[in-house]
Amino acid sequence: MATGYTLAEKVWQSHVVHEAENEPDLLYVDLHLVHEASSPQAFDGLRSAGRRVRRPELTLAVEDHNVPTDTTVITDLMGRHQVETLRRNCAEQGIEIFPLGDSRQGIVHVVGPERGFVQPGMTVICGDSHTSTHGAFGALAFGVGTSDVEHVLATQTLALARPKTMAVEFTGEPSPDVTAKDLILALIAHIGANGAHGHVIEYRGPAVRRLSMEGRMTMCNMSVEAGARAGMIAPDDTTFAYLADRPHSPRGADWDTAVEFWRSMCTDPGAVFDRIVTIDVSALTPFVTWGTNPGQAVPLTGAVPDPSSVSDGAERASAERALSYMDLVPGTSMRDIAVDTVFIGSCTNGRLEDLREAAAVLAGRRVAPNVRMLVVPGSMEVRRAAEEQGLHRVFLAAGAQWRLSGCSMCMGMNADRLPGSERVASTSNRNYEGRQGPQARTHLVSPAVAAATAVAGHLAAPADLPGRESDAADH
Amino acid sequence: MQPITEHTGRCVALRRSDVDTDQIIPAEFCKRLTKTGYEDTLFAGWRKDPGFVLNDPAHAGATVLVAGHNFGTGSSREHAVWALRDWGFRAVIASSFGDIFLRNAWKNGLLAVRLPEDVVADLADRADAASGPSSPSTWSPARCVETACGRPFRSTTAPGGCCSTVWTTSA
Structure with a gap:
């Protein structure tokens, strides 16, 4: 019997705004990341229903999927049209956007964390499967399709069935040439491309603790390649050091309060996972x-x-x-x-x-x-x-x-x-x-x-x- | 969205597992700004092969896709569901699905039906047999199913009525 909660359960429970028997929970969304490829139909839907974006200040848009990387001019007509559509939608709805050519532009899952938008204990949604990346901060981050993007734009909430929890325990000391990528590729090879289906993974163990935030993001990023609904790592001093002084991180007394709260975002000793997978990484080599x-x-x-x-x-x-x-x-x-x-x-x-x-x-x-x-x-x-x-x-x-x-x-x-x-x-x-x-x-x-x-x-x-x-x- | 409460249609078997959404609709077609008109994009890469099952005239008009496990894995692109729907599919049967694909299917009235592996294999065999030019067989395995309603259920009646009430297939 569980005498505590897992990290995923804590974040989930603190974001439920409506629950009822035989219904999915309605979760509040702290951060909605938007890009050009999965959003145009969502904004269209909003417009045709006569709605506005409910919390534009909790929404951030970037241009990443369609952009060229050798020039800042998009010559592909359809790609350009999609990017221009995002710009128009953001202007119309008052959403901050980092466009092509901007010094803050980049891939949505790199930009969100590096600007300090993503913080422990948050719920993060993006119309992109690799949203799982943000779990590296102890956030609960789900990739969704365009209909869900529209729902979040309109309501800042999302109806989701409560996921199962899965602990992945990395045991042993990996050799220095083994990176986060090798750890996650080895895990997926071990459990299969659908091995974590329906679960939120929490990565645990000393090998995970030693990873930098970059390494943790690599690992959580590929959770979806194991079929997981999300991947998470409990925040620690590595997380706080990364977040310190980022443009959107809290400052001063707010920072101290935040860190105190962030420290509580971990799995309690008595918590019970639905499933536990243990992998000994001491003999692992590059995958x-x-x-x-x-x-x-x-x-x-x-x-x-x-x-x-x-x-x-x-x-x-x-x-x-x-x-x-x-x-x-x-x-x-x-x-x-x-x-x-x-x-x-x-x-x-x-x-x-x-x-x-x-x-x-x-x-x-x-x-x-x-x-x-x-x-x-x-x-x-x-x-x-x-x-x-x-x-x-x-x-x-x-x-x-x-x-x-x-x-x-x-x-x-x-x-x-x-x-x-x-x-x-x-x-x-x-x-x-x-x-x-x-x-x-x-x-x-x-x-x-x-x-x-x-x-x-x-x-x-x-x-x-x-x-x-x-x-x-x-x- | 066209709600689906009951459906009778012919099955076509796609005997591949881990069919990812990049196969269902390659990324180049995800530049479009619409939610409809994706019928030409479904399995665009695989359809270049004349031997691909959906190119077989015997399967023209099939509305139920029977596929291997982990169907719809990968990218969150809802375009994959739009492409299946616009091609004419009303349902996909597999032993497991990618999670995001399931949600997208649910949102668009494409019934995603989870059945045990052996039942899916049996359905695939029947679909192949039924498509032969001289074997217009009739079969109707009425099945109690587990569908993608945000929460799985095993019942012929959906609690809350979000998806199917009765599921039947026949050739």
Whole structure:
């Protein structure tokens, strides 16, 4: 019997504005993030019903899905029309917007946290599945469709069925070359692409506590790739240090009050989860995907699996189809898979720490001939900070492209798409068929593996690379 | 929204699991500003293959899609539901669904029906058999279903009446 509450239950319960038997709870929404791709029909619906946005000051809009990353001019007519529609809707409804060309523009799930909009204990909604990112702050954050976006615009609430709770306990000490991306890819491979269906995951354990906020956001971001309704991590000093002095963080006495409240946003010792998954990460090594859903992943040291060894019929058929699409032969060493393109960016791995990790690998090295490498900062603020640290010089010297911010090659909606059946090592979140171009073949990797892959020309970890030019010059 | 309380229609089997919303409607079609007119976008990538099941004239007019587990996983794009609806589907049957897809389906009157894996497989077999040119078979497995009503239920009557009351299919 539970003698306390989980973090998810606490945040949920404190936001219920209406509950009744056999009905979903009506939850108050503290922050509504809006982008151009999932909102136009919602604003239309609002207009045709004669409604206004109920709390424009709790709503923030950015332009990210459609924007180009090599210019601030959108040449694609439909993309431009969608962006212009968002601008008009925001002007009409009094919603703050960070448009293309603005120094605060970027991917919605990077911008929200970096400006301090997202805080522990909040409910966050966005018409985008990767809204789960914001759970890294101990917020309860759900991705929704356009009808729900309209509902939140109109009422600042959302009717939701109470989710089940799931604890993911990471035990053991991961080796230094294992990143948050590897932890989450290993988890999804373990429980499957629908393994957390209907649940809010809370990530726990010392390996999670040691992660930076960037790493925690990477982990929560991909909760949805495990089928979870949300992912969360209880806030701690790492969270508070990140939030301190952000433009929208509380200040002065308000800050002290906030931190005191934030500290209560954790799972009580006597709380009971509906499900507990434990993963020992002490033997974990960098993970990469081989297939066409994020659960189809193996250690980089491993090989392309043989579908005939899969007992479940549907999983076997799925693996066979994935290998056909990916043009891979069972038994091939993952390290022998050559790539055409390397993409570093996205709401999963487009933050400053991700770029630092990639730059640390690339420094003094060159991108392999015949490999194209794109580095796309998650926001213009990330880009500015990276340039302040000189990271852009490392990327450019290595032969990579240093881009403006946007969703870019994560999702095939803008000009950054792969031609033909190119193969890409990507720090993004989805390796679906056609995701990064109509026939593109995606391997999901961490920023460090992406950078090493760019240098090697095939899937590789930093440890696989020979010494640097600068190292050789020293001897 | 066209409410769905009872539906009789032909099934077509999409024998794939983890069908993500990027397959149901590729992102390039999500630049449109409307909620309707997506019939041309459904499975746009897969429909380029002449052998794809929805290109088979024997399945023209099918209104119930029978698919593998975790249907509609991935992106929150409601366009996936709009595309299925505009193509003519009134229901999708699978053993599990992506959560956001379920909510989107519910909001648009597309019935998302959860049935056990073996029942779904049986329905898929029947759908394939019924589509043969010389086998206009009749079958009507009236099923008690679990639908996407914001909360699952196992009853022929929806508490609150938000979705189906009776579910029947026949070829």
